[in-house]
Amino acid sequence: MTHPTLTADDVLDTLNDSEFLLDPQAFYARMRHEMPLIYIPETQSWMVFRYDDVQRILTDFNTFSSKVKFPAEQKDFTQSMNFMDPPRHKSVRALAQQSFTLKRVEAMAPRIEALAKELLSKALEQPNFDFILEYANPLPVIVIAEIMGVPTEGHAHFTDLSNRVVTMDQSAIAEMAAYFRTLIEHRQQNPSDDLVSALVQAYEQDNDRLSEQELVDFCIVLLVAGNETTAKLIGNSMLCLRDFPAIRAELIAHPEKIDDFIEEVLRLRAPVQNIVRIVKVETELHGQTLRVGDTVEIFMGSANLDETQFEDPQQIKFGRKGRHLAFGNGIHFCLGAPLARLEAVIAIRHMLGRVPNLRIQDDADLMPVPSYAFHGLVSLPVTY
Numbered sequence: 001m002t003h004p005t006l007t008a009d010d011v012l013d014t015l016n017d018s019e020f021l022l023d024p025q026a027f028y029a030r031m032r033h034e035m036p037l038i039y040i041p042e043t044q045s046w047m048v049f050r051y052d053d054v055q056r057i058l059t060d061f062n063t064f065s066s067k068v069k070f071p072a073e074q075k076d077f078t079q080s081m082n083f084m085d086p087p088r089h090k091s092v093r094a095l096a097q098q099s100f101t102l103k104r105v106e107a108m109a110p111r112i113e114a115l116a117k118e119l120l121s122k123a124l125e126q127p128n129f130d131f132i133l134e135y136a137n138p139l140p141v142i143v144i145a146e147i148m149g150v151p152t153e154g155h156a157h158f159t160d161l162s163n164r165v166v167t168m169d170q171s172a173i174a175e176m177a178a179y180f181r182t183l184i185e186h187r188q189q190n191p192s193d194d195l196v197s198a199l200v201q202a203y204e205q206d207n208d209r210l211s212e213q214e215l216v217d218f219c220i221v222l223l224v225a226g227n228e229t230t231a232k233l234i235g236n237s238m239l240c241l242r243d244f245p246a247i248r249a250e251l252i253a254h255p256e257k258i259d260d261f262i263e264e265v266l267r268l269r270a271p272v273q274n275i276v277r278i279v280k281v282e283t284e285l286h287g288q289t290l291r292v293g294d295t296v297e298i299f300m301g302s303a304n305l306d307e308t309q310f311e312d313p314q315q316i317k318f319g320r321k322g323r324h325l326a327f328g329n330g331i332h333f334c335l336g337a338p339l340a341r342l343e344a345v346i347a348i349r350h351m352l353g354r355v356p357n358l359r360i361q362d363d364a365d366l367m368p369v370p371s372y373a374f375h376g377l378v379s380l381p382v383t384y
């Protein structure tokens, strides 16, 4: 069957439709086949859907810049590494990596286990509960707050603040920046063994390489980048368990396969579906000219389902060849990927080990996050 040609308005309408937001796969397939590149006048941006194109744009930082524009009044959270190009990006990321090490992340495993246990015990006091609000959301917020040395008693406020920073809410950005300035000052006087103290130390030993603003903005990005995203990953795992009952049974029998399962959830239902680059050098794509200053929206969520890269892309297969782009690729590859993976694997392993029949309520009205840049649920009523 042939479809009528899609217009830019049709594409934008679909991208904002809640049916698409819950299950974007079919529409992405259509875009990859019929319109791998489309210009959307309303958002003044190009949209890109195929794996090879997304991969090229992610890795070609000489042509596609990460320096997005900010509102004139915004001062904080403009010097974060995800908005930088080389050579600055390289120096800042190297310094960040010195402190946010794999060792620091791996050392958190027992604490993540204990937190998963504590949160689930509390949730299981009721016969039905909200998996997102009570389990998936608090876990990453508490973990990153503890790694950084941010007191966790106000984690509900921090979750809200963090979610607002991600949407570039100016008052939330200012509040979080002020918070970290005070915390940094405090750690300068009273160092501890947390991440903010380690960053302050690295900053003092090497302060020609990192400005005070860069230090504050790094704290902000660490605190916000992993919260909603990891919570969505844990929630999206429940959607995949619902869609693939045989996989659920296999994971209960073989919990060691949960690492591979989480990779497939990342591929099939990537929490970050789309990111933006700005054209730095005029270039061609699918016969079109992308001019300097043009915005390009790249859909990793679609690239991850591209049948030229992944055999039977709609299926969950353990040990797949081919690399998903849920954490990006190239120089900006997600700094928090090891932590996100660890948290999701522990959260799902603990849940399946303890309440193997925990499932989405039959009559649940699933509400997607209202943005096509993300994929996940606002709430998820479960029962057992």
Ligand code: HEM
Pocket: 066, 081, 082, 083, 093, 144, 221, 222, 223, 225, 226, 227, 229, 230, 233, 270, 271, 272, 275, 325, 326, 327, 328, 329, 331, 332, 333, 334, 335, 336, 337, 339, 340
């Ligand atoms: C499932 C959870 C997560 C997903 C899907 C995710 C996704 C991504 C993606 C797609 C990028 C690339 C952005 C770009 O190229 O412009 C990125 C970068 C980044 N992520 Fe994550 N992320 C997750 C968790 C985390 C966590 C837990 C942290 C930290 C605690 C984190 C910190 C960062 C940082 C600092 C960057 C910027 C790296 C750079 O620019 O060099 N992320 N993430």
